[in-house]
Amino acid sequence: MKKKTKWILLSVSGVLLLLLGLQLYYSYVMKDTWNEERMAILAAKQHGQLVSSDKTYKSVWGEDNNYWVVSGKDKDNQVRMVWVKFTDDNVPVEGADAVQSVLLNTGMSEAVMRDQIRNEMPGAVIKRLLPGMYEGEYAWQLQYENNGQRGYRFYRFQDGNAIGNDIILPNQ
Incomplete structure (x- = not known):
């Protein structure tokens, strides 16, 4: 060889x-x-x-x-x-x-939530959107970046209303 x-x-x-x-x-x-x-x-x-x-x-x-x-x-x-x-x-x-x-059909689908988020936060980049539980309620957990800030926002699964205030992450 x-x-x-x-x-x-x-x-x-x-x-x-x-x-x-x-x-x-x-x-x-x-x-x-x-x-x-x-x-x-x-x-x-x-x-x-x-x-x-x-x-x-x-x-x-x-x-x-x-x-x-x-x-x-x-x-x-x-x-x-x-x-x-x-x-x-x-x-x-x-x-x-x-x-x-x-x-x-009794709650908000992922596609509907994405549309709602785009309307509420036009410049935001959706990093992740997943269903979960927050403060004892079924929720959509949004991780986003907007104007150089990264944060989390939770939306009630049932009606799409925000739960509490945004959680803003410190800049790195």
């Missing part, structure tokens, strides 16, 4: 081993999150009237405020949002108030 061919094979093998190592590391790091997500979807299907899930969101805001929100369709093909409360040990809470299911 020529020296050049040997180096090419060794280089390709090294790159493949590196890619395999990166994939294994990524899987190891993400397995707990993927397991939580599976538990949230299972709880949403068992207790939240979902038959299919479309999207999942993880929302953690303060102590005792760890939720996975699962959107999907129920047996009547209506879109639902299901809030699944988790413990600090990252397992679903047991009990009657652990899973709450709400028809999306």
Whole structure:
């Protein structure tokens, strides 16, 4: 075998081993999150009237405020949002108030919220918008940047009204 061919094979093998190592590391790091997500979807299907899930969101805001929100369709093909409360040990809470299911048409969808935010804050950049829980209410959590300031704003899921004041992050 020529020296050049040997180096090419060794280089390709090294790159493949590196890619395999990166994939294994990524899987190891993400397995707990993927397991939580599976538990949230299972709880949403068992207790939240979902038959299919479309999207999942993880929302953690303060102590005792760890939720996975699962959107999907129920047996009547209506879109639902299901809030699944988790413990600090990252397992679903047991009990009657652990899973709450709400028809999306009784609240504000993500698209409607994005339009509302663009109208309220025309120059703002939406960094992230996800459903969660804030001050005991179902909410949309907005992370935004506007005029060089970064902040959070919470909107009530039911009617889209702001909850409390904006939380402005210090400039870095």
